[in-house]
Amino acid sequence: MSAPIDTGLIAERNAAAAAPLDADYDALAGALSRRGTDIDTALRRAREFAIAVPSWGVGTGGTRFARFPGPGEPRHVFDKLDDCGVIQQLTRATPTVSLHIPWDDEDPAELRQRASSLGLGFDAMNSNTFQDQPGQAHSYKFGSLSHVDAATREQAIAHNRHCIEVGRGIGSSALTVWVGDGSNVPGQVDMGAQFERYLASLREVYAALPGDWRLFTEHKMYEPAFYSTVVQDWGTNLMIAQELGPQASCLVDLGHHAPNVNIEMIVSRLLRAGKLGGFHFNDSRYGDDDLDSGSIDPYRLFLVFNELTGADDGGASPACMLDQSHNVTDPIESLMNSAIEVQRACVQASLVDREALAHHRANNDALLAGETLKAAFRTDVSPILARARQLDGGAIDPVAVYRGADYRGRVASERPASTGSGGGIV
Ligand code: PSV
Numbered sequence: 001m002s003a004p005i006d007t008g009l010i011a012e013r014n015a016a017a018a019a020p021l022d023a024d025y026d027a028l029a030g031a032l033s034r035r036g037t038d039i040d041t042a043l044r045r046a047r048e049f050a051i052a053v054p055s056w057g058v059g060t061g062g063t064r065f066a067r068f069p070g071p072g073e074p075r076h077v078f079d080k081l082d083d084c085g086v087i088q089q090l091t092r093a094t095p096t097v098s099l100h101i102p103w104d105d106e107d108p109a110e111l112r113q114r115a116s117s118l119g120l121g122f123d124a125m126n127s128n129t130f131q132d133q134p135g136q137a138h139s140y141k142f143g144s145l146s147h148v149d150a151a152t153r154e155q156a157i158a159h160n161r162h163c164i165e166v167g168r169g170i171g172s173s174a175l176t177v178w179v180g181d182g183s184n185v186p187g188q189v190d191m192g193a194q195f196e197r198y199l200a201s202l203r204e205v206y207a208a209l210p211g212d213w214r215l216f217t218e219h220k221m222y223e224p225a226f227y228s229t230v231v232q233d234w235g236t237n238l239m240i241a242q243e244l245g246p247q248a249s250c251l252v253d254l255g256h257h258a259p260n261v262n263i264e265m266i267v268s269r270l271l272r273a274g275k276l277g278g279f280h281f282n283d284s285r286y287g288d289d290d291l292d293s294g295s296i297d298p299y300r301l302f303l304v305f306n307e308l309t310g311a312d313d314g315g316a317s318p319a320c321m322l323d324q325s326h327n328v329t330d331p332i333e334s335l336m337n338s339a340i341e342v343q344r345a346c347v348q349a350s351l352v353d354r355e356a357l358a359h360h361r362a363n364n365d366a367l368l369a370g371e372t373l374k375a376a377f378r379t380d381v382s383p384i385l386a387r388a389r390q391l392d393g394g395a396i397d398p399v400a401v402y403r404g405a406d407y408r409g410r411v412a413s414e415r416p417a418s419t420g421s422g423g424g425i426v
């Protein structure tokens with residue numbers, strides 16, 4: 001396995017940070033033990049945690065107004081894999097990458113070989129029928145899987161089948177479908193008929209799934225269609241998953257809801273239905289996958305994990321992936337920090353005193369029930385997360401090591417500067 005960051009540098013930085021970490025870890029172990037909690041269990045939880053990195057996340061994002069490229073942007077999927085290798089090497093929390101087709105369409109054998117040389121595997125495949133590609137026979141301007149034209153729908157179905165084929169070749173076992181289909185003018189579409197066409201197309205994609213694969217459908221409130229969207233919310237998403245069958249479930253992208261929507265409650269309902277497939281984690285002020293996970297509302301992340309921790313997921317645990325747009329930060333730094341923020345929420349949720357919570361709930365003691373959650377959320381589990389990285393060969397301080405290694409400077413000298421500054425959301 002070729003390590004993108006010098007392992008000697010990681011060891012050197014970790015050695016310098018070891019004594020303060022020991023002191024912080026021991027102090028936290030003492031505090032948790034006084035609360036009847038064993039730090040080793042929380043450490044195990046941190047070490048087991050894994051979240052996938054989206055291949056497109058390592059590029060600089062943008063808005064529909066502009067994109068300001070950063071230095072050393074990945075030129076192709078192999079560069080993206082290298083960048084994902086850095087994130088995994090330093091955080092040890094991101095062992096898989098989620099590819100987007102056709103952006104990452106390359107020979108499966110080569111993809112597999114490059115990934116395994118970096119110690120990476122592959123997570124869910126993502127299809128793309130929300131853009132037109134050069135030479136494409138039918139345009140998606142007016143929709144894809146739900147298009148009024150059968151040939152356009154067939155093209156979108158065939159694309160999804162192709163994604164499954166590529167995925168099989170690289171060891172993936174899930175397909176995530178997000179479409180931009182909808183309408184921009186009231187009256188433009190028959191919303192019922194459009195949804196039926198979408199379902200009929202997706203049934204054909206579902207029929208092409210290998211038996212051990214899962215199909216995730218992702219809802220999003222609006223954009224690119226501004227008036228109506230075919231898969232706009234979790235209710236529609238649940239309907240889709242229930243109509244398709246047992247291999248289908250819902251993907252919740254945290255950014256795809258109206259402000260103030262109670263996402264943890266959606267999680268609870270989907271768990272109840274056995275249809276929670278996975279997450280795209282990010283934070284958001286408005287209604288898209290825009291900001292770094294935990295940068296606005298870390299309590300919401302915690303509450304999502306609190307639902308997961310308190311529930312029996314009935315088997316297949318939800319797939320976790322990051323999906324965010326890095327417009328002004330170094331994407332590798334944002335993704336490392338975000339993976340750690342989601343891991344933090346997962347570990348904090350495991351610290352909730354479930355017995356006390358059940359007691360307060362049974363007695364309708366709303367205040368102490370809330371305080372029970374807050375006690376776990378307020379616990380600074382940073383030493384546990386750092387210890388997990390240290391034990392697994394990662395960096396105690398990933399961003400400091402990344403900057404010390406000057407990885408960005410190195411790849412910037414090999415990768416020509418990206419000139420595209422037009423609009424573009426990734
Ligand atoms: C759509 O906004 C989305 O969240 C979907 O997951 C896409 O595949 C991804 O972002 C990339 O644009």
Ligand code: MN
Pocket residue numbers: 218253280289323
């Ligand atoms: Mn998403």
